[in-house]
Amino acid sequence: MTWMDDQLRADLQNGFIDSSRPAGALGPEILTNRQGNTIFNEIKNELRTCTHFKMAVAFITPAVLVPIKSIMMDLAQKGVGGELLTGTYLQFNSPKVFAELMKIPNLKVRLTEEVGFHQKGYWFDHQDYETLIIGSANLTMDALLKNAEWCLKVSSKHQGAVVQQFAAEFGDQWQAAVQLNAAWLTAYQKGWQAPVLNSASQTSHSDQVMPNAMQKAACKRIEALRQAGEKRALVISATGTGKTYLAAFAVQSAKPNRVLVVAHREQLLLKARASFQKIIGGQDQDYGFFTSQQTPGTARYVFATVQTLARHLDQIGPADFDYVIIDEVHHAGAASYQKIINWLQPRFLLGLTATPDRTDDFNVYALFNYQLAYEIRLQEALSERMLCPFQFVGVSDYVWQGQTVSEKTPLKHLIQPERVDWIIKVADYYGHDGDVLHGLIFCSRTKEAQELAMLLTQKGYPAQALTGQDSAAKREQAVARLQAGELVYLITVDVFNEGIDIPCVNQVIMLRDTQSAIIFLQQLGRGLRKAPGKQFLTVIDFIGNYQHNYLIPQALTDDHSHQRSRALQTLRAEPTLGISTISFTRLAYERILASVEKAQLTGMSLLKSEFSQLKQRLGRTPLMADFQRAGILDESIFAEKFKTYPRFLQKMGETVNLNLQTEPVLQFLTEELANGKRQHELILLAMLTKQSTITVADYQTQLHQNGCWVDDATLASVKRVLTLEYYLTKGKIGSRIRYGNQPLIIMAGQQIQLHPQIQNYLRDAEFRLFWNDAIETGRLQAQKYDQKQPLTLNQRYTRMDAVKLLNNAQYMVPNGIGGYYFMGETGILFVTYHHSNTRAAIDFDNQFRSRTQLSFYSKTNRTLNSRDAEKLLNPNASLHLFVKNSDEQDQSQFVYLGLCQVMPGSAHEFLQKGTNKPIFGVELLLKHPVDQALYLAWQNEGAAHQFYQENS
Template identity: 45%
Template sequence: MTEKATIKNAILNGLYDRNYQAHQQFTPKLIGNEDGTIWETLRYELMNCKSFTWAVAFITSDILTPLKVILADLARQGIQGTLITSDYLGFNSPQMFAELLKIPNLKVMLTTIPGFHTKGYFFTHDGYSTALIGSANFTRAALLQNHETMLKVTSSQNSTLFSQVATGISHLQNESHPLTEEWIANYAKSWQSPKTSNGSNQSNRKIIPNQMQRAALIELQGLIDRGAHRGLVVSATGTGKTYLGVFAVKENRPQKFLYVVHREQVARKAMQSFQRVIGGSQEDFGLISSQHHDFSPRYLFATVQTLSQKKVLEGLSPQMFDFILVDEAHRAAAPSYQRLMDHFKPKFWLGMTATPDRMDNQDVYGIFDYHIAYEIRLRDALNNDMLVPFHYVGVQDYEANGEVIDETTNLKRLVASERVKYVLRQLEYYGYCGRQPRGLVFCSRQAEARELAKQFTALGHPAIALTNQDSNYQRQEAVKRLENGELEYLITVDLFNEGVDIPSLNQIVMLRNTESRIVFLQQLGRGLRKYPGKDFVTVIDFIGNYKHNYMIPLALNDDSSRDQDQARREVQLPQNIGVSTINFSRVASERILTSLEKTKLDSMAELRRAYHELEQRLGRAPLLIDFLQSGSVSPVVFARNKLLDNYGSFLVKMGEKVKLNRYENQVLTFITKELLSGKRAHELILLSLLKDQDVTKEQLISALEQNNCYVNAAVLRSLTDVLSLRFFDVKAGKQTKKQQYGDQSIIAVNQGIYQLNSQIKDSLKQNSAFQRLFVDVLETGLALSKKYDQRQQFTLYQQYDRKDVCRLLNWPLDVSAPMYGYRVAESECPIFITYHKKSPKQRNAIYDNQLQDGQSLRWYTRSPRHLSSAEVQRLLAGVDEGHQREKLHLFVKRSDAVGKQFYYLGTAKIDPASVREEMLGEKKKAAVGMNLVLEHPLPTTMAKTLFE
């Protein structure tokens, strides 16, 4: 199809009749922030255009960082664009204009047309153009959050619309002048920031619990009311942990209260917060530190170093306090804290921390009796507007003569003047929120920190290095100098990971390898505390050839699934958390993907580590349902692991005493390997009923309907085939799957009554370990089933392997092994396509399964096949008459590297005009090719996941 015909069909589909087959990338449509974001569409168009012109009235600095990442990549391709804007209503700030001037491949024009209020984004491609016109200005809120509507239209370049757009742009440019530094300077002299509705005096505002604090206080009080003596609150940095402690103390009204922390600076600040909320006399609040020993006040704030001294503790009664709060509670395993916890016997110990999961395997959870009163992680805090949004930028580290920074790079290269200049250019380009940078730089070595500080300062960016060799006083003075503008950067190694509060930070710079998700999030969190006038923080991560690069997208997306394919998507597709954005330059993305390819995320070592982390939190051996609820590891990872029969065998490897006989192990293996994924809930529902009692057919149907599961005679037969193991009675190597699972039916069906077999019934009664693991698989599987639409066989854009498809099509046998690319059955035909082949020499590489228009795939039968072949005739039955007999289900995966799982793209129709016999490959074997037209056009993100 020619380009003009493609665009013509797209216009007809979008504006005249949706039954026209059309390329979905070109079809006119409305774009908003409800299903995806407007920014995703703009980003895609930018990355695929030849040039662009935007005419936008209002622009905010808080969206320029992700734009700069893309334009930096486009600059390397020689692609440029034009932005036309204005000073209408004084909305656009001088700093925003200054940031625009930093982008070398962006020509910025200021229109003099009065009342300029346009919002139009125009992109030129080879032979066609795309326009987005509507309500969205180029602001973070408009492109990521607000309810906005944009009409996206693609037209050929000889269309009336294209001509009108070109004329309109030409007119705007004729009435515009270039943006210059001189114009910005003059504009800044008279510019006033638009007034906001928040004009109240914040210092006099009454402090009340926020959303997180209200929920935490309810949970905490419930814990106390149940008689617990210890509890832990886990809350991301900046979400108000200190004030939560104040509210908890205020509610409980202790006669004597103690607050313990490791630094006097933090203790003093906490005391001020308590005074502000609780009120009362100044004499009610006292400090215990190296210089202060007044134990008489009702509310005491102590450093652990002073209070834990033997001579101090000996003079204090164990019953002195009835409420003790330990801040930074992840330190509570240290000997100094343990001396306090062994000595004092309050009514309640409250621990508070942002990072309970420690790398030194200290059991923080156990110290607080595994009572997690409340937990809020980074993603939840961002989505609930408790933290300032961030714009993360992963850029490539400095490269010279083909050499890139890695773990072995010597100090001389790390502090080479050219690398330092490169780093400063990136910091300047990606910018910050505010009048000047207030940055915290993390590097690898202390000597590196000191040398970088010297060079930063020499190049006009005042900086100081801080290490653990510097005193607390020196650190405090350095922070003051940063906050009052004397310094631009503090450069350190790991000193500021936790416990130090610098709310005004507007840049976080990572000049070191990421080796720990915990440390990465700690360092990211340093900049997320809210501060007046701070709309965002810029996080710039310099990515070299580090073997642990793969940790970066996992940490940013809070992804613990151990799913390699999902991790790839997190690198390749745009991400945002609320209005925070995650951006990787093209080279940085490639380096992360290279690291990911060399890593096995679901290795036994990774599972062992995750198990012990969760065990620490729970105080017991975790079950599959615990992994699911904690978000630690997807339970399906255990099911897919070839080294494990079931979760019971994993527990044995972890040292747990789990006694199962051979048949119990086989039953657990069956329900784990075949049912746990929840892709069809029917078997799980039936087994959940049968563990307690026999079930009639009517009761089963009623239960399925109550759980929104589709029910018909075919699926009921399939249930029996699967649970009787007849479905698995096919050769699979030396034995059948049926033999692997015990070679006897799990259930019996007699006169419409379903029953568990007697051995399983006896085991459920007699073996508590088997009963616990059996129920755990069923509960976890049912929880996982919620992500699938159980009202139909398959759920769009979910993943299935060939065996799943055989079962969900209600076939009597698992014929997945010999099926390969497709199987023409009586009425339904699944088609499996691997889009990217490993090598042209591979057998299946001769089939060129091209995605042609976002809705149509070119597909070929196996060879040799002819139009006259019986299989092809069955496949084409009714196609010419418009009544296709075979229901085609299309499953696609990107490559064999992603494993056995295929994405379900829905049903497809054969385009009769596209069917023809062709000779394929070097040996010129006959096959029949045809276009498969998807019933559901592919979303852009799915098309990019599979076909780019």
């Protein structure tokens, strides 16, 4: 009997006989799209690790095939393929689906003619065993990501009855089915009619536009500001989220006498007028244009271009309009905008923009008195389905003579026929929604755009290059040709980053280094506007050896924290945004990974840029808490890189008077408390700042009111930390580590007092400002943590964090903690996870056997009779598990996975290879399953590196 037999036997015992028995990775499991889990992730993982697959599904949508194709491309390089059995039940599957399936070379497709074919089954061969996923989920984005679906996942040996039954059933239907080919598709296409969906949204009031939840919230905030007497307000709304509708709803609420809407292009004004009349209603004569050919007369709602208005301001009075709306207001630094804004004197001025942060030093926030009414971010808009979903694929750029495209690649190599052929091949493979391709290509150089347009046209893909030198009329003409299908691609450098509306765009190709997250999102946004019949946008990013590849995961998730761990998590987990997906082929993945690991995410130029933009937004010098509210620069950056926030401000060029006497206090607050991992100390200091002496009972009441756990051990720990007793150097009474000798509090009996010296420090206004800021920052950070218990699942902690939060009596340095540390019957286990598919590694390294079981090994030279084993095997021990991946660059941070226990009878002792020293191992059973995305990311990490080494 093999180890696989043992594993399956144990897993089946757990799944079907006794749930209290330990389970491994092969145990039966119900898959759902709940609590952060998705069926999509499970199927992706099975595909990536299998040696063969079979799928039988009734319904398929084109969108789901884009990320599937990314995996298929990698599998093809490994010689792995499979079969897909589907059909034409209810004619749900469009001809487009079958055309896209035919592009996948390592996928054989057959069509069953069986009436009522409605199956949903997935089979994956893993050499030693096979896995089945059978249930309700079709191969569609909604089914795999959002719908309430149930699927049963089971594993079996090849000779198991269940997989043999599946194989027999699949084989019978496969033999009876017809092969998908061009002739079959032609015949199907001629007789196919799109199914009519029974949807309430398609009945009665289909032409009535109602505000969505975000638009309602924005209008409510705008109206509140107006009622409060504010004269101006700014709304930041991602491209395609309906800024014009939002403005119309705001006007509908305000009921002004006359309204002026200002935009920079007549085409936008025409659409704005139609939107306003659709929302507000009224007669045609209520709406008028002020352009070079038209004057508005007495119209109540007037639409004007910036250019015309600036030239003819003498024709209107400053108070003619009591409500003025300016679109794309980030351009308001221009002389024409300034002339208009300085002339008009409305009761209320509303500015709309998708890109407020500028590089031209113009402060749009100051223009609106720093009244930011509302901000609709890209991720929120996607979740609310305000935008068209996108399927992003990061692929490898062309490799020429062993060299991949980089910033330094000569132009002649960028436009060589082989690279153009590669671009065409990849773009065709991943495809696009709909029958007609409407594509945008962003490249790095004007000459490259021009040459690519010529070469693509020669190869049957009519394309036109547009540059900054082209007139607005030429651009509009080119856009019209793209919309009409006369052009397949518009190719540009940065011309279409903003201010252009082409809803039909269904494919965006990026052929350049991502030097700015803002520009990346602007270019992505060109294709996110909804259009009739448009279901999704395909985004293909050709990733070369670019210096700024690290920006891609940040840009996709709009992450401004500058934390390497977050960028790595995005890269590994490939998160979904609503039903939008992110996928990377393995070679592209490794290129981005290398860039992330090399990147100076907290380099001074990046920090100064974030600081400058936030300062513009606030109209004052930001405090540390301001960064946390804005989701910019995680607090850990200030602690690790600068020790105190005043030192960060000095580096930003701000004038700060640092007091060397008080600086250790601010360093203590910043490094130890402002991370918010425990709120108890922060609550106490906030109370004592207002009232220098309080009672223990009052303090406990505040803890309860703030949802914090309270016990004697924690209260004692808080006292040791704030008196700095916790930081006493072992054996050296009176000397302390790092934070000097100034206690923050005095506790006597039932009284708690702010130390008189701290009270004296607080008389200084600047110290008080930074003291309060650190406390407020910590309170904001604390919202990420479950304050009802010492540690929060899936959050990151250092060894010192864990020891302190579990109420150790004394500060510990990492070397004193090691791989595990015991405080009485409380054990803290720190695991560096090395994933490998080899049996040898499973025998001698820390390995997850499933989301609830981890093989754990002791330090070297430990036997089952050692003190370490006695502590670990104590049945009363409370064991806390922390894990980090082996390639984490920040080796100090571990993810907390919760409590665990040693599986009875799993302890075993052996001699470590290479040293012949004793070591023992146990199986740990986790109380909570590891987060699905985290687990799959860790499991796939080893396979990704191995694949890269073999194919790079």
